[in-house]
Amino acid sequence: MSHKISRRDFLISAGGVTFLALTPIARGLFAAPEAAGTGMPLFTAVPYIQPGSGSLLIPGKEEMILAWQTENKDADFKFVYGLSKKYGKTAKITRNTRLSGDAVRLNYAAKLENLPLGTKVFYKVTGNGVTIAEGYTTTRQPRGTRVRFAAIGDNACQNEGNRNVCHQAYLSHPDFVVSVGDNAYNQGLDAEYSKYFFMVYNADAAEPGVGAPILRSVPYYTVLGNHDLGFNDPETKRGWVVADFDSNSGALGYYTNMYLPANGPAIPPSPTRIRGSAERLAAFRKAAGSRFPQMANYSFDYGDIHFLCLDSNLQVDTTNVAYQKWIADDLKNTDATWKFVILHHQPFNVGDAHYREQHMRMLVPTFEAGGVDFVLGGHEHIYQRSMPLRFAPDGPGKAADLYQEERLVPGKFTIDREFDGQNKTVPKGILHIVTGAGGQNLHDKQMNNNPAEWTHQRDNHEAYVSKLVSDRHSYSLFDVGDEELTMTQVDQHGNDIDRIRVTKV
Ligand SMILES: [Fe+2]
Numbered sequence: 001m002s003h004k005i006s007r008r009d010f011l012i013s014a015g016g017v018t019f020l021a022l023t024p025i026a027r028g029l030f031a032a033p034e035a036a037g038t039g040m041p042l043f044t045a046v047p048y049i050q051p052g053s054g055s056l057l058i059p060g061k062e063e064m065i066l067a068w069q070t071e072n073k074d075a076d077f078k079f080v081y082g083l084s085k086k087y088g089k090t091a092k093i094t095r096n097t098r099l100s101g102d103a104v105r106l107n108y109a110a111k112l113e114n115l116p117l118g119t120k121v122f123y124k125v126t127g128n129g130v131t132i133a134e135g136y137t138t139t140r141q142p143r144g145t146r147v148r149f150a151a152i153g154d155n156a157c158q159n160e161g162n163r164n165v166c167h168q169a170y171l172s173h174p175d176f177v178v179s180v181g182d183n184a185y186n187q188g189l190d191a192e193y194s195k196y197f198f199m200v201y202n203a204d205a206a207e208p209g210v211g212a213p214i215l216r217s218v219p220y221y222t223v224l225g226n227h228d229l230g231f232n233d234p235e236t237k238r239g240w241v242v243a244d245f246d247s248n249s250g251a252l253g254y255y256t257n258m259y260l261p262a263n264g265p266a267i268p269p270s271p272t273r274i275r276g277s278a279e280r281l282a283a284f285r286k287a288a289g290s291r292f293p294q295m296a297n298y299s300f301d302y303g304d305i306h307f308l309c310l311d312s313n314l315q316v317d318t319t320n321v322a323y324q325k326w327i328a329d330d331l332k333n334t335d336a337t338w339k340f341v342i343l344h345h346q347p348f349n350v351g352d353a354h355y356r357e358q359h360m361r362m363l364v365p366t367f368e369a370g371g372v373d374f375v376l377g378g379h380e381h382i383y384q385r386s387m388p389l390r391f392a393p394d395g396p397g398k399a400a401d402l403y404q405e406e407r408l409v410p411g412k413f414t415i416d417r418e419f420d421g422q423n424k425t426v427p428k429g430i431l432h433i434v435t436g437a438g439g440q441n442l443h444d445k446q447m448n449n450n451p452a453e454w455t456h457q458r459d460n461h462e463a464y465v466s467k468l469v470s471d472r473h474s475y476s477l478f479d480v481g482d483e484e485l486t487m488t489q490v491d492q493h494g495n496d497i498d499r500i501r502v503t504k505v
Contacts, residue, residue: 015175015218016120016137021130022046024204028194032075036130041073044105045198047125047133048215050259051176052111054140057301062115062139064219065259066123072097072104079110081123091123096287098256099249099280100190107256107287117142137218140302141175143336144482147303148173151476153180153344153378154225155438156197161473162439163211164492166200169475170212171494176302177214180378180435181225181344183254188228188243190250193257208493221260223309224296225344225378228254229272241314241403245276245284255288255295260309262290264297269323270316270402272296299330304482306336310360312345312377314407318362319400327363331370337482337504339372346377347409348386348432350454350465351444354379359407362399364391367430373502374487378436381443382470383489385498388416388427389464413462421466421500425484431502435476435489437469444470467498 022030022043032040045068052063066079082088091110098105115121118141124134141147150169155162169177184192201220203211214220226240230251243251252272271293274281285292296311308330317323331339347360357379367375368390390413393399397409416428436443447453448471455461473492478485483505489498 018135018216036128041070045069051219053262055263150174152438153436154182157185158196179222182227190253245280255292261298304337306334312343351380361409384434386432388429390414
């Protein structure tokens with residue numbers, strides 16, 4: 001596979017492309033064409049595509065968001081779009097002021113709406129009357145359409161592995177990307193999104209060691225990892241549970257940089273915790289709008305797949321009946337062939353760093369009853385694939401010990417040891433995947449291809465792991481048809497390190 005991609009090759013990206021008239025002038029800063037006037041602000045995030053609030057696939061009602069960010073200076077932006085380069089529609093642009101450390105940013109979002117499914121949409125952004133970006137993207141594919149997506153975890157930290165995985169994911173031409181969380185290390189701050197996320201996933205070139213312009217080509221879905229929340233709670237001394245706006249006004253960048261489906265509980269049973277001065281909290285709430293705290297949980301369809309995206313952080317009480325019911329109802333109310341759960345804290349991770357955070361196991365019987373095929377998680381910085389399994393908790397265990405990392409949930413495993421993903425392709429149980437090797441420093445080197453290390457005494461040494469690779473960065477690539485799918489794990493250099501085929505019958 002070629003390691004570099006030319007400007008022209010951007011055109012053959014699966015989902016879309018954006019051509020920029022913006023010029024990089026410093027790290028993370030872009031200038032508008034001189035013709036737009038010297039009064040134009042510098043761009044702190046060049047245009048990027050987001051899914052928008054739609055959940056169900058409704059022909060003619062499809063929505064997408066194109067967002068960008070500037071320094072705190074006014075400009076006259078206009079956004080036109082349509083099904084051809086004649087455009088024809090003008091988008092409503094919202095502008096929110098975001099505090100980001102000592103800086104103030106203006107976050108713009110143009111809403112493309114009432115679109116058909118599976119269709120190219122062309123758009124053009126002008127600033128002070130001059131074109132600054134134009135291109136196209138593709139709306140979600142309807143049922144019956146084969147789709148490809150990349151799943152990446154524990155990623156944006158701006159190291160070599162992170163940039164290479166991003167580059168490889170781009171070369172695979174996915175229709176969309178799903179991240180399993182830890183979007184911007186180390187605290188999910190707005191400034192960290194600028195430095196580590198946008199710089200890599202919306203890079204101006206597609207090259208190893210750089211990244212790729214994924215964000216300006218296809219939608220990027222994600223969930224909240226622990227590093228998206230913040231740092232230690234100074235009151236309880238417990239880690240990764242609270243966003244502290246006194247420490248940094250740019251906390252919880254997830255809720256202001258992302259525009260994700262809006263069908264989760266308006267107030268989740270275990271919402272993201274925040275603290276800080278009234279003034280800073282009010283500024284954040286104004287910038288996030290209803291996205292906070294609702295965007296912690298949501299679901300959406302794409303092709304023949306239903307995705308249920310959950311907040312799995314340490315404040316989440318998985319014994320909460322309201323939370324369990326929302327999940328059960330969501331899974332029951334879809335007619336999709338395939339059902340994926342996306343979360344950060346994988347219930348069945350055998351890696352040493354996060355083995356004890358098992359609270360999401362309490363939801364596994366609900367996932368099973370709802371017909372879930374895959375649970376994709378991260379947190380542990382490895383690639384791990386389980387055998388198909390079913391799990392019955394002995395009881396709640398320590399699932400309700402909120403804010404604790406010791407959340408053991410023992411139970412009974414029923415493991416399908418016949419499935420091999422080659423000849424035996426109908427799994428009896430859920431395939432649990434850890435795809436947390438997307439960039440951050442790797443964990444568990446001693447476990448690499450070493451099955452003797454893959455069991456725990458606290459699980460009675462149940463051997464439920466088929467594959468574990470911890471010596472390289474990687475991401476997961478899914479090709480999904482209506483009755484069969486292929487999952488390929490691809491390393492940072494483009495080598496396939498695991499592949500399974502799954503069929504319904
Ligand atoms: Fe994590």
